[in-house]
Each structure stands twice: as structure tokens, then as C-alpha cells.
Amino acid sequence: xxxxxxxxxxxxxxxxxxxxxxxxxxxxxxxxxxxxxxxxxxxxxxxxxxxxxxxxxxxxxxxxxxxxxxxxxxxxxxxxxxxxxxxxxxxxxxxxxxxxxxxxxxxxxxxxxxxxxxxxxxxxxxxxxxxxxxxxxxxxxxxxxxxxx
Amino acid sequence: xxxxxxxxxxxxxxxxxxxxxxxxxxxxxxxxxxxxxxxxxxxxxxxxxxxxxxxxxxxxxxxxxxxxxxxxxxxxxxxxxxxxxxxxxxxxxxxxxxxxxxxxxxxxxxxxxxxxxxxxxxxxxxxxxxxxxxxxxxxxxxxxxxxxxxxxxxxxxxxxxxxxxxxxxxxxxxxxxxxxxxxxxxxxxxxxxxxxxxxxxxxxxxxxxxxxxxxxxxxxxxxxxxxxxxxxxxxxxxxxxxxxxxxxxxxxxxxxxxxxxxxxxxxxxxxxxxxxxxxxxxxxxxxxxxxxxxxxxxxxxxxxxxxxxxxxxxxxxxxxxxxxxxxxxxxxxxxxxxxxxxxxxxxxxxxxxxxxxxxxxxxxxxxxxxxxxxxxxxxxxxxxxxxxxxxxxxxxxxxxxxxxxxxxxxxxxxxxxxxxxxxxxxxxxxxxxxxxxxxxxxxxxxxxxxxxxxxxxxxxxxxxxxxxxxxxxxxxxxxxxxxxxxxxxxxxxxxxxxxxxxxxxxxxxxxxxxxxxxxxxxxxxxxxxxxxxxxxxxxxxxxxxxxxxxxxxxxxxxxxxxxxxxxxxxxxxxxxxxxxxxxxxxxxxxxxxxxxxxxxxxxxxxxxxxxxxxxxxxxxxxxxxxxxxxxxxxxxxxxxxxxxxxxxxxxxxxxxxxxxxxxxxxxxxxxxxxxxxxxxxxxxxxxxxxxxxxxxxxxxxxxxxxxxxxxxxxxxxxxxxxxxxxxxxxxxxxxxxxxxxxxxxxxxxxxxxxxxxxxxxxxxxxxxxx
Numbered sequence: 001x002x003x004x005x006x007x008x009x010x011x012x013x014x015x016x017x018x019x020x021x022x023x024x025x026x027x028x029x030x031x032x033x034x035x036x037x038x039x040x041x042x043x044x045x046x047x048x049x050x051x052x053x054x055x056x057x058x059x060x061x062x063x064x065x066x067x068x069x070x071x072x073x074x075x076x077x078x079x080x081x082x083x084x085x086x087x088x089x090x091x092x093x094x095x096x097x098x099x100x101x102x103x104x105x106x107x108x109x110x111x112x113x114x115x116x117x118x119x120x121x122x123x124x125x126x127x128x129x130x131x132x133x134x135x136x137x138x139x140x141x142x143x144x145x146x147x148x149x
Numbered sequence: 150x151x152x153x154x155x156x157x158x159x160x161x162x163x164x165x166x167x168x169x170x171x172x173x174x175x176x177x178x179x180x181x182x183x184x185x186x187x188x189x190x191x192x193x194x195x196x197x198x199x200x201x202x203x204x205x206x207x208x209x210x211x212x213x214x215x216x217x218x219x220x221x222x223x224x225x226x227x228x229x230x231x232x233x234x235x236x237x238x239x240x241x242x243x244x245x246x247x248x249x250x251x252x253x254x255x256x257x258x259x260x261x262x263x264x265x266x267x268x269x270x271x272x273x274x275x276x277x278x279x280x281x282x283x284x285x286x287x288x289x290x291x292x293x294x295x296x297x298x299x300x301x302x303x304x305x306x307x308x309x310x311x312x313x314x315x316x317x318x319x320x321x322x323x324x325x326x327x328x329x330x331x332x333x334x335x336x337x338x339x340x341x342x343x344x345x346x347x348x349x350x351x352x353x354x355x356x357x358x359x360x361x362x363x364x365x366x367x368x369x370x371x372x373x374x375x376x377x378x379x380x381x382x383x384x385x386x387x388x389x390x391x392x393x394x395x396x397x398x399x400x401x402x403x404x405x406x407x408x409x410x411x412x413x414x415x416x417x418x419x420x421x422x423x424x425x426x427x428x429x430x431x432x433x434x435x436x437x438x439x440x441x442x443x444x445x446x447x448x449x450x451x452x453x454x455x456x457x458x459x460x461x462x463x464x465x466x467x468x469x470x471x472x473x474x475x476x477x478x479x480x481x482x483x484x485x486x487x488x489x490x491x492x493x494x495x496x497x498x499x500x501x502x503x504x505x506x507x508x509x510x511x512x513x514x515x516x517x518x519x520x521x522x523x524x525x526x527x528x529x530x531x532x533x534x535x536x537x538x539x540x541x542x543x544x545x546x547x548x549x550x551x552x553x554x555x556x557x558x559x560x561x562x563x564x565x566x567x568x569x570x571x572x573x574x575x576x577x578x579x580x581x582x583x584x585x586x587x588x589x590x591x592x593x594x595x596x597x598x599x600x601x602x603x604x605x606x607x608x609x610x611x612x613x614x615x616x617x618x619x620x621x622x623x624x625x626x627x628x629x630x631x632x633x634x635x636x637x638x639x640x641x642x643x644x645x646x647x648x649x650x651x652x653x654x655x656x657x658x659x660x661x662x663x664x665x666x667x668x669x670x671x672x673x674x675x676x677x678x679x680x681x682x683x684x685x686x687x688x689x690x691x692x693x694x695x696x697x698x699x700x701x702x703x704x705x706x707x708x709x710x711x712x713x714x715x716x717x718x719x720x721x722x723x724x725x726x727x728x729x730x731x732x733x734x735x736x737x738x739x740x741x742x743x744x745x746x747x748x749x750x751x752x753x754x755x756x757x758x759x760x761x762x763x764x765x766x767x768x769x770x771x772x773x774x775x776x777x778x779x780x781x782x783x784x785x786x787x788x789x790x791x792x793x794x795x796x797x798x799x800x801x802x803x804x805x806x807x808x809x810x811x812x813x814x815x816x817x818x819x820x821x822x823x824x825x826x827x828x829x830x831x832x833x834x835x836x837x838x839x840x841x842x843x844x845x846x847x848x849x850x851x852x853x854x855x856x857x858x859x860x861x862x863x864x865x866x867x868x869x870x871x872x873x874x875x876x877x878x879x880x881x882x883x884x885x886x887x888x889x890x891x892x893x894x895x896x897x898x899x900x901x902x903x904x905x906x907x908x909x910x911x912x913x914x915x916x917x918x919x
Contacts (some may be wrong), residue, residue: 031168032168032169032170032172032174032175033167033168034168035172035351035352035401037351037352037353037433038433038841038842039432039433039434039841040433040841040842040843042841042842042843043351043842045351072168073166073167073168074167074168080167081163081167084162084163084166084167085163087162087166088158088159088162088163088166089158090807090811091156091158091159091651091805091807091808091810091811092811093158093159093162093163093165093166094402094649094650094651094811094812094815095165095350095351095352095399095400095401095402095403095648095649096161096162096165096166096399096401096649097172097350097351097352097401097402097649098351099165099166099167099168100166100167100168103166103167122850122851123851125850126849126850126851127849128850129351129842129847129849130351131348131349131350131351131402131404131815131819131847132402132649132811132815133811133814133815134811134814134815134816134817134818134856135814135818135850136814136855136856137810137811137814138850139850
């Protein structure tokens with residue numbers, strides 16, 4: 001079947017299988033920042049923004065995204081870069097594998113929550129696992145990012 | 150020092166996190182064959198027959214390979230230096246399957262769907278055998294897990310005896326333990342169980358293979374040990390090493406798990422059979438069921454002490470479960486003594502008996518902390534209990550007995566052979582200051598032992614210390630090659646493997662310091678066996694110390710070459726040349742030269758400047774940690790929550806304090822996960838029950854309170870600019886410190902990991918009954 005999606009501002013018409021997940025569609029299109037970390041929607045690595053909301057692309061059918069706007073980390077522009085800069089400056093860019101999903105979730109959080117507390121930040125990001133950092137540095141990076149914007 | 154001890158951002162940071170295609174699957178050739186594995190449903194069985202006729206007819210299937218098609222050369226997947234001490238007990242595909250999840254057949258197809266469909270159509274007839282699932286029942290069992298006669302160990306002293314299911318046996322002695330224990334005022338005897346836990350890296354095991362234009366096998370792999378992978382592949386396929394190239398792209402986490410080659414053989418076999426590119430990507434389930442988690446252990450320990458608080462003797466016995474293959478068991482059990490008992494070097498006697506055994510469960514391997522984690526849990530638990538029995542503050546009993554700066558480590562006799570080797574002197578050991586500072590940070594004097602904060606909530610504090618090493622002495626080697634470009638910048642080629650810890654960055658910093666340039670002027674190429682010099686790989690906390698020293702030597706060589714060449718070109722004596730920040734000046738003369746000018750002059754008409762050097766470590770200076778946990782225990786639910794965890798760490802001089810801090814915080818959290826949540830668990834048929842992130846509970850950011858890390862500023866004379874290692878040591882103290890904190894909160898001690906709410910609640914019930 002054919003779907004029309006807009007990825008990072010670009011309109012695409014893609015042939016997909018009915019049971020295909022949007023994660024695989026995006027990777028096939030060359031958006032390698034979208035990654036599968038588990039098979040049970042429990043790690044948050046595959047997070048993308050659909051119409052601005054974070055969703056897990058490994059558990060969302062491509063067909064469901066027909067007509068919707070998708071943002072991957074490649075499309076986060078200056079804001080994504082600024083957050084990335086904060087992450088790098090705090091040294092929490094360790095293996096980097098979970099970072100795209102993490103960055104997208106933080107950007108969505110920024111739009112949803114006004115002046116979030118540490119507990120609210122942790123709650124919002126609970127589903128985004130990271131095995132390298134111990135999360136403390138990530139929190140420092142988020143704080144720095146939120147204070148700057 | 151200008152470039153080291155500076156918290157510069159990682160050299161590859163922005164590209165990594167903004168999604169540049171840098172990982173194995175991003176770089177794998179397009180349109181490769183997709184490789185899938187048919188796995189055993191039985192814990193132990195012999196394959197009687199495999200029928201692939203129908204499966205092969207599925208459109209898109211390129212080949213289906215069984216044990217009849219695979220080479221019969223025994224190898225080990227473990228990736229340590231040579232000679233490898235793990236037994237060579239593995240075929241790419243074997244007639245026997247030894248755990249649920251063991252490989253039975255390799256399917257290669259043009260699409261994942263075809264491969265999966267074919268997988269379901271393969272018919273296998275098994276002769277099901279009685280498995281051994283319990284590490285305590287393995288040694289000498291009538292069931293023999295490796296009955297074949299061609300499994301061997303290259304090193305005799307390991308004590309490999311497959312007829313008894315024994316992978317290795319260790320006998321270490323220092324003094325007369327029985328005598329000292331009998332003369333001690335107090336002897337505490339305890340048994341502990343540490344669980345198997347999984348590294349849980351985010352990028353699952355994966356690799357891709359193809360043949361290059363010369364017909365050589367090229368392997369892209371998410372690995373910590375590219376050079377050992379090359380050696381292992383050469384052995385498995387009986388190929389010359391020069392016919393194999395292993396490239397390590399960016400790695401999505403390893404923590405020891407990728408110190409073994411796990412996936413490489415499968416696509417390699419397909420590529421060699423078909424000539425076509427192939428790749429395999431483990432699913433998360435495969436990653437758990439066929440991964441290489443930590444060795445579970447049973448630890449029996451006796452510790453003697455006198456009433457004045459002096460620890461007199463330590464007698465430790467460990468059984469470590471190696472699973473279906475013997476990967477790393479020998480070195481893990483070795484770490485259990487060498488990196489543990491020496492915390493208390495003032496004892497009169499010590500003894501260690503370690504045994505690694507086969508079981509019909511998932512093969513185990515390296516995991517951050519190695520065997521030290523398990524041993525420290527047993528030893529520190531017991532020391533804490535002794536402190537209580539003698540009514541001495543644990544921080545005081547630790548301070549009295551622990552190893553200190555300038556002291557010698559214990560020299561063990563091994564297998565009855567007297568140790569006459571050199572004494573290992575602690576030239577840097579900041580444990581004393583670490584304990585002192587940690588006490589302040591946690592507020593020990595106000596909080597010890599604990600208090601009630603609500604009708605059902607109790608808080609307590611606990612502490613523990615640990616050490617690790619920095620590389621394996623006389624074995625681990627790193628190398629570096631440095632080239633001057635014509636614009637005055639440099640290419641640093643290193644075999645060391647950046648798996649996220651930031652070694653490309655800190656090695657660049659060390660290099661820049663040695664040459665006398667800026668880190669930004671260096672471009673790193675790491676871990677391609679064709680292009681970069683040899684390195685043992687990223688394990689044993691070796692990269693900063695071992696490869697760091699190699700890089701320092703190489704940088705110093707380059708500096709000397711630059712000065713000599715500048716003197717020659719400028720026609721002045723060498724001693725009059727000054728070289729700093731990329732500028733060459735001459736004493737008393739206004740003439741000068743930039744590095745770019747030197748580079749251009751040399752490269753276009755004279756010669757290329759290449760410096761290269763290696764470093765093998767002859768000692769392994771231990772990093773140390775003193776850790777303090779503050780927990781809250783809910784007596785209604787048994788839930789333990791770590792409110793605060795303080796780790797004060799002596800890693801020598803940190804090359805990059807920010808990166809070191811993040812590594813320490815991550816290590817501590819691994820330890821908290823191991824202490825409270827994480828467990829690789831099988832059912833009574835050997836099927837893994839914890840094979841996803843739903844059931845295997847790595848901590849989320851809501852599962853703990855605060856982690857506070859500080860570094861003690863010591864200086865290790867043998868390290869590059871004073872540095873030791875940081876990778877592993879931080880994990881080791883979490884479990885024993887938390888266990889003691891639980892005791893100080895609610896008065897129960899848990900002797901098996903993880904300390905789940907069920908176990909705490911049960912212990913509380915039993916305590917009430919008493």
C-alpha cells in the first residue's frame with residue numbers, strides 16, 4: 001500500500017506493507033537515527049515525533065502515519081543542535097545510541113511542560129533508557145538546555 | 150599540563166548523537182543477505198537430523214547451513230590476549246546444543262520475512278539429554294556437557310577438565326589460614342549468591358560481512374576487541390589472519406558484553422559460502438538468550454578478626470557458572486581473588502579456591518567489574534558484619550585494615566608454587582581520603598546507622614570499598630601511530646576501541662599533551678585491523694592506562710622528530726629549538742616556523758613524519774572507590790529505594806574529569822541495578838524468563854534518588870600523566886553498600902542478589918518470627 005508522509009519537512013510517497021512499522025520505513029528511507037533497541041516498546045530508542053508528539057516507531061504501523069508529519073533527530077534543526085551541545089558539554093554523549101530518541105523526547109517535553117521540576121522531567125523521560133550515563137548527567141544537560149531557552 | 154585534566158567535549162560527540170550514520174547497521178552494505186538463526190528449544194540435546202528441504206524452497210532463501218556445513222575447528226569466542234585462557238570448546242555450529250537458545254541452523258535470505266518463514270519450516274529431530282542448570286551440581290556430575298574429545302585449553306595451568314565439567318580451577322595460598330583462623334577472636338563464616346546479570350547495552354549484538362576486491366573477508370562488527378575477533382575468526386575458519394579485516398564502527402555500548410565475538414561467525418560463514426554480503430542483527434530477545442551475561446557465583450567466605458578490630462585472615466571459595474561454554478571463566482575467577490582480597494593486605498593469611506563450571510545455560514562472559522564485583526560483595530558484606538559484631542564503626546574498621554599508599558599487595562602462592570615475583574607497591578592509593586570524603590558527603594556521622602522516618606519507612610546508611618586494575622600486566626598491549634599532515638595537523642591511528650567511554654577523546658588529549666599541540670589538531674582513526682596498529686581492545690579497564698602510555702610514547706617521539714627536522718631545515722642546533730602550541734621558535738633568533746610550514750616543506754619534497762610505538766603494562770595500578778549508600782526501606786512492601794549514593798573514586802589524575810564522572814555515575818547505577826533489580830533467570834527447563842526489557846529490569850531514571858561522584862586527586866607515576874583506569878571499579882561497591890544500608894535501616898541482611906522486595910519482606914517476616 002502507498003502512504004504519504006512528511007519527514008523533516010519533505011513530502012514523501014512510500015510503498016509500505018500493511019504490517020510494516022514506521023521505524024523500518026524510515027530506516028529504509030535512510031533515516032538511520034531511528035533505531036530499534038528492543039522488541040517490547042520499553043526502551044524509547046526508536047522515538048520519533050508525529051505531529052509534534054513523541055511516539056515509539058517500533059510499535060507504530062507505517063500505515064497509521066499516512067498523512068502525518070514526522071520529525072526525526074535529523075530534522076530538529078537549531079533547537080536539536082542546541083540540546084545536543086548541552087549533552088556534549090555535560091559529557092553524556094557516551095555511546096550515543098539512545099541519544100536521538102532522548103533528544104526528541106526532551107524537545108517534546110519542552111513544548112508540553114512549563115518549568116518542569118526534576119521529578120517531572122524524570123517522569124516524562126522514564127521510558128527513555130540509557131545504560132551508559134547513570135542519568136544524572138542527562139538531567140544536568142536538560143536543566144542547562146531549559147535554562148538557556 | 151594543558152591538554153590533559155581538561156574537560157573537553159568528546160571529539161565525536163555531536164555526530165553521534167545527532168544521528169549520523171556511524172554504527173554497524175548504518176554502514177553495512179545495502180542489499181545484504183539477512184541472516185537469522187534457528188535456536189534450540191532444549192537445554193541439552195544431540196541433533197539427530199535436520200531437514201531443510203522445504204525451508205530452502207521459500208523464495209528469497211539463499212542458503213541454510215547446519216553443523217554438517219560448518220567448519221570443525223574448535224575456538225573460543227572470548228576476546229582476551231593470547232594465549233587465550235578460555236577453553237577452545239566451540240564450533241560455529243555443533244551436533245550438540247547446550248542451552249535453550251543455542252544455534253542450530255543459519256538461514257540467509259534476501260529479506261527478513263523470507264528468512265523468518267524458512268526458519269519455521271526447518272524440521273529438527275533431537276535426542277533430548279538431561280541438562281545441568283545449577284552451578285552447584287555441575288562439578289563431577291554424571292552428565293558431561295562437553296563430551297567431545299577435541300575441546301582443549303591452550304594453557305595447562307587453567308586446570309581445564311571437561312570430563313568433570315570443570316572449566317578452570319584456582320588454588321591461591323598466603324600463610325596458614327587454618328592456624329590463623331583458629332587463633333582469631335572472631336571468625337565469621339558466610340555464604341553468598343550473586344546472580345547472573347546482563348550488560349543490557351542499547352545496540353544489540355550485530356555484524357556484517359563481505360568480500361573485498363581481493364577476496365578477503367571484511368567484517369564490520371559492534372565489538373570491543375577487533376583484533377581478537379580477527380584471530381578468533383581465523384581459528385574458526387582456519388584462514389590466514391591476513392585474509393581477514395575487522396572494522397569497528399561506533400559501538401552502542403559494550404560494558405564487557407562485546408569482549409566476546411558473538412555474531413561474526415554467522416554472516417562470515419554465509420559470505421564465505423555464497424560470496425555475497427550478509428548481516429545479522431540480534432533481536433533483543435536473542436541478545437538476552439544467546440548473549441554473554443555475568444557469571445553467577447556461589448561464594449563461601451570465612452573472615453577472622455581480633456577484638457581490637459584487626460582482620461586476621463580471609464578464606465574465600467567461589468564457584469562461577471560459565472554456562473554452556475568456558476568463555477572468560479578463568480580470568481573472571483582470577484579477578485575474584487586478585488582484585489578483592491588485596492583490599493586487606495595486612496592479614497596474616499589468605500586462601501582462595503575458585504572453580505569455573507559448565508552448565509546448560511546461556512554462556513557467560515565479561516561484564517564490567519568482572520569477578521571483582523562478586524568477590525567484593527562477599528568480602529565487604531562480611532567485613533561490615535564483623536564491624537557490627539565488634540561494635541566498631543564500619544568506616545573505622547575499614548580504615549584500620551584497608552590497603553594504603555606505599556604498601557605492598559599480598560603475594561599469593563599459586564597451585565603450591567612459591568611466589569617469588571616482585572612485590573606490587575601501591576604508588577598511588579587514595580582510599581584513606583576517599584573514605585574520609587565519602588563520610589562527609591553522605592553525612593555519615595549524623596545518619597549512621599539509621600532511623601525511622603514514617604510508620605512503615607526506615608532509612609539506613611552503609612558503606613563498602615573496592616578496587617580493580619588497569620590492564621592485565623605482561624599481557625595487555627596498546628599501540629599508536631601518529632602522522633603529521635602538511636598543514637600541521639595530525640592523524641592518530643589507534644587500535645584501541647572507543648565503545649562510548651570516550652577513549653578517542655582522552656587518547657587525543659594525551660597525544661596532544663605529549664606532542665605539545667592542541668587536541669583539536671588531531672583526527673583519530675580507531676579500530677580497523679587493516680589500518681590501525683594492534684591493541685588488546687577495550688577491556689580490563691586498560692585503555693587510558695595501557696594505550697594511553699603507548700600514545701604518550703608515540704607523541705613524545707613525534708615531538709622529538711619535529712624538533713630535529715626543524716633544526717635541520719633552519720640549520721640551527723637542536724637544543725636551541727623551542728616548540729610549543731604548534732609554533733617553532735629559536736633561542737635568541739627571531740626566525741621561526743609554524744608546524745604547517747614544516748609539514749609542507751617535509752611532505753612535498755623530503756619525507757613523511759610518522760611516529761609509532763607500543764606499550765605493554767608490567768603493573769596494573771588499581772583504582773579505588775569508597776562508596777556510601779543511603780536507602781529507604783518500606784516495611785509494608787519490602788521495597789528498597791536508594792535515596793543517595795556517594796562514590797569517591799581514586800582513578801589517579803583524571804585525563805578528562807567530565808567524561809570520567811559520567812563513567813563513574815554510569816558504573817554506580819549498573820551496580821545499583823545489580824543490587825536491587827537485575828537478574829538473568831531461567832525456569833526449570835533452562836528457558837530464560839528475563840529475555841526482554843519488560844522482564845529484565847535495567848534501572849530507569851525513577852529507580853534511584855541521587856548519585857554523587859567525586860574524585861580523589863592522586864597521581865600514578867606509571868600512568869600517562871598520572872592516570873589510572875575508571876571503567877569498572879565504580880560498579881563493585883553498590884551491592885555491598887546497599888545491603889548494609891538495608892540492615893542499618895531495618896535489621897535484615899540479604900545474602901543473595903538481587904535484593905528484591907520479596908526477599909526483603911521475607912527476611913522481615915522471618916526476623917519478626919524470631
